[in-house]
Amino acid sequence: MVSNGKAAEHPAASGPRTARRSSRIEGIRAASPDKSISHRAIMLAGMAQGISHIEGLLESADVLATAGAVRALGANVERTGDGQWQVKGAPQWRSPDGDLDLGNSGTGVRLLMGAAARFDLTARFTGDVSLSSRPMERVLAPLRLMGVTTIAADGGRLPVTLNGSTRLNAITYTPPVASAQVKSAILLAGLGAMGETVVIEPEATRAHTETLAPLFGADMTMERDGAGLVARVRGGKALHAADVHVPGDPSSAAFPLAAGLVAGTGPVTVTGVMTNPARFGLYRVLEMMGADISITPAGSRAGEALADITVRPGTLKGVQVEPHIAPSMIDEYPILSVIAAFAEGVTHMTGLAELRAKESDRLAASAALLAANGVKVELGEDSLTVHGMGQGDVPGGGLVKTLHDHRLAMAGLVLGLGAKDPVTVDDVAMIATSYPGFFDDMAALGADIA
Numbered sequence: 001m002v003s004n005g006k007a008a009e010h011p012a013a014s015g016p017r018t019a020r021r022s023s024r025i026e027g028i029r030a031a032s033p034d035k036s037i038s039h040r041a042i043m044l045a046g047m048a049q050g051i052s053h054i055e056g057l058l059e060s061a062d063v064l065a066t067a068g069a070v071r072a073l074g075a076n077v078e079r080t081g082d083g084q085w086q087v088k089g090a091p092q093w094r095s096p097d098g099d100l101d102l103g104n105s106g107t108g109v110r111l112l113m114g115a116a117a118r119f120d121l122t123a124r125f126t127g128d129v130s131l132s133s134r135p136m137e138r139v140l141a142p143l144r145l146m147g148v149t150t151i152a153a154d155g156g157r158l159p160v161t162l163n164g165s166t167r168l169n170a171i172t173y174t175p176p177v178a179s180a181q182v183k184s185a186i187l188l189a190g191l192g193a194m195g196e197t198v199v200i201e202p203e204a205t206r207a208h209t210e211t212l213a214p215l216f217g218a219d220m221t222m223e224r225d226g227a228g229l230v231a232r233v234r235g236g237k238a239l240h241a242a243d244v245h246v247p248g249d250p251s252s253a254a255f256p257l258a259a260g261l262v263a264g265t266g267p268v269t270v271t272g273v274m275t276n277p278a279r280f281g282l283y284r285v286l287e288m289m290g291a292d293i294s295i296t297p298a299g300s301r302a303g304e305a306l307a308d309i310t311v312r313p314g315t316l317k318g319v320q321v322e323p324h325i326a327p328s329m330i331d332e333y334p335i336l337s338v339i340a341a342f343a344e345g346v347t348h349m350t351g352l353a354e355l356r357a358k359e360s361d362r363l364a365a366s367a368a369l370l371a372a373n374g375v376k377v378e379l380g381e382d383s384l385t386v387h388g389m390g391q392g393d394v395p396g397g398g399l400v401k402t403l404h405d406h407r408l409a410m411a412g413l414v415l416g417l418g419a420k421d422p423v424t425v426d427d428v429a430m431i432a433t434s435y436p437g438f439f440d441d442m443a444a445l446g447a448d449i450a
């Protein structure tokens with residue numbers, strides 16, 4: 001899947017790991033590059049005329065799977081240095097020779113189905129056992145309205161065979177779930193539709209496709225509407241190459257910062273974190289919990305504001321996390337659940353049905369992670385209640401089942417750093433899908449993970 005194996009300098013860690021209380025957790029690390037923006041930069045560059053340069057690309061398994069697929073669709077995608085990639089786009093994508101295997105990546109497969117839809121091609125999309133259990137119909141339904149034909153496995157799952165069309169219809173569509181992946185798939189298909197495609201979101205999700213595509217010449221706009229967002233794309237505009245410098249990922253930064261909050265011996269700082277409000281919900285919740293957190297502006301990249309974020313250990317209090325905040329922190333609930341275990345009092349999180357459609361059923365799995373480590377939780381249909389035990393009193397000692405889910409693996413290890421007894425996670429392989437530098441960053445901060 002990866003053209004030049006250089007991208008993976010260390011073989012990815014796999015198998016079980018145990019995290020225990022560490023005599024030092026403090027220090028400064030640069031943020032890992034953003035996964036969402038990395039996927040989109042490769043895809044847009046891969047269909048633009050000319051040579052695009054991407055700096056600071058996240059070289060994680062998910063993004064490398066996207067790079068491999070875009071290459072198989074006709075673009076020339078090359079790694080030229082550490083995090084530096086050069087993409088010579090193919091303005092017309094072609095049928096790939098084999099399956100497009102997107103591994104563990106929902107973003108990769110769903111956005112690529114949309115991006116491929118506007119070309120005269122047939123492609124079969126596959127993924128790993130986790131991705132093959134996730135719903136694809138949410139993307140296939142609007143794409144069929146636009147004119148593609150699809151064949152999916154039972155229940156609208158992978159493998160999916162998609163026949164694209166150069167004569168797509170523009171649609172106006174309100175996705176039934178708040179999902180940037182669904183929105184983005186429609187917008188990417190809309191680049192080739194006749195007329196204006198409109199996606200109406202009653203609750204805004206991350207708008208990275210809308211901000212990046214115009215850099216490549218797309219006629220794409222967005223307009224806020226209260227808590228919602230209306231995105232529009234006019235089809236038929238030729239895309240040109242662009243250069244993108246990827247900002248730091250607030251979802252990955254959450255793990256070292258959480259370690260600082262629940263197990264820090266001094267300040268932990270992550271520099272260059274994107275503060276886009278559609279991605280920053282966790283940090284707002286941490287402020288509500290009374291966390292000692294400072295957020296210092298640190299310039300911008302690819303039009304996104306950055307900050308250096310420093311946390312210090314201290315008392316946290318349980319809070320009510322309302323549903324409206326979910327789209328801005330949808331990937332952060334496993335780590336928030338862990339942080340909540342170290343707070344005083346109850347944290348009640350609601351409006352979380354979408355968590356059941358991630359790499360694992362993250363709602364049930366986050367509850368199980370805490371229960372296995374002596375933390376009292378209540379699991380609802382779309383809610384989770386965590387009975388915080390305060391700093392220093394979380395028992396730990398459990399085994400965390402990670403279920404092919406990187407965020408559960410990282411959340412389990414952070415729990416172990418602050419708990420009384422060590423915590424073992426059953427397999428850390430998936431951490432490389434989103435945060436390949438996790439173990440280096442945690443070790444540099446002093447974390448005892450072995």
Ligand SMILES: O=C(O)C1=C[C@@H](OP(=O)(O)O)[C@@H](O)[C@H](O)C1
Pocket residue numbers: 035036037106107178179180181182184206330331354
């Ligand atoms: O568009 C994106 O880059 C993403 C959107 C979210 O998924 P949904 O659109 O399914 O909520 C998120 O969970 C995922 O990690 C990345």
Ligand SMILES: C=C(OP(=O)(O)O)C(=O)O
Pocket residue numbers: 104105106107108331358359407434
């Ligand atoms: C849900 C996630 O990713 P994806 O949907 O791209 O697999 C995630 O990174 O937490």
